[in-house]
Amino acid sequence: MSPLMKLAAITLDCPDPPALAAFYQQATGFEPHPKSDPDFAGLNRADGLFIGFQRVDGYRAPRWPDQTVPQQLHLCFDxxxxxxxxxxxxxxxxxxxxHQPHDPTRARVLTDPAGHPFCICRV
Known part of the structure; x- marks a missing residue:
């Protein structure tokens, strides 16, 4: 059976998207996404994987390994x-x-059984 989904993007919440993107760009060598702005920045890997960084007002950093503030991210699948x-x-x-923030002909938000949101996006 072939896979139902292919991982396409990972998006992390943060207080300063351009700064976090710069850190990961230096750490990974991924190319900066051309449509970054103060509220959303991204990086592209040569094989198409995208890492996004989105501004969240009142952002609270995860407390590792304490789960007082859990990790924040969501996955996108083509x-x-x-x-x-x-x-x-x-x-x-x-x-x-x-709540579905995207054009439903292009992308949809679902939640996994534990409640984590993820997107499915039409190729």
Whole structure:
């Protein structure tokens, strides 16, 4: 059976997206995404993997390993058929929140069984 999803992006919440992107760019050698701004910055890897950094007002850094403030990130997956992928993921235990910030023909937000949000995006 072929994989249902391919990991396409990882996005981290933070107080200063350009600064965090600069750190990871230096650490990884990924190329800066051309459409970065003060509220969202990103890095591209040659094989297409994207790491995003989004500004969050009142950001609280994770407390590792204490879970007083848990880790903050969400995953994005490319899929060929949004409807089929969504149906299968719901069968597997995902949920679909009422709030959908994207064009539903291009991307949808789901939550995993533990409540972590992730996006499925049409290739």
């Amino acid at each position: 899929v060929e058929d949004l409807d089929a992928a969504e149906a299968r993921l719901l069968e597997l235990g995902a949920a679909k929140p009422d």
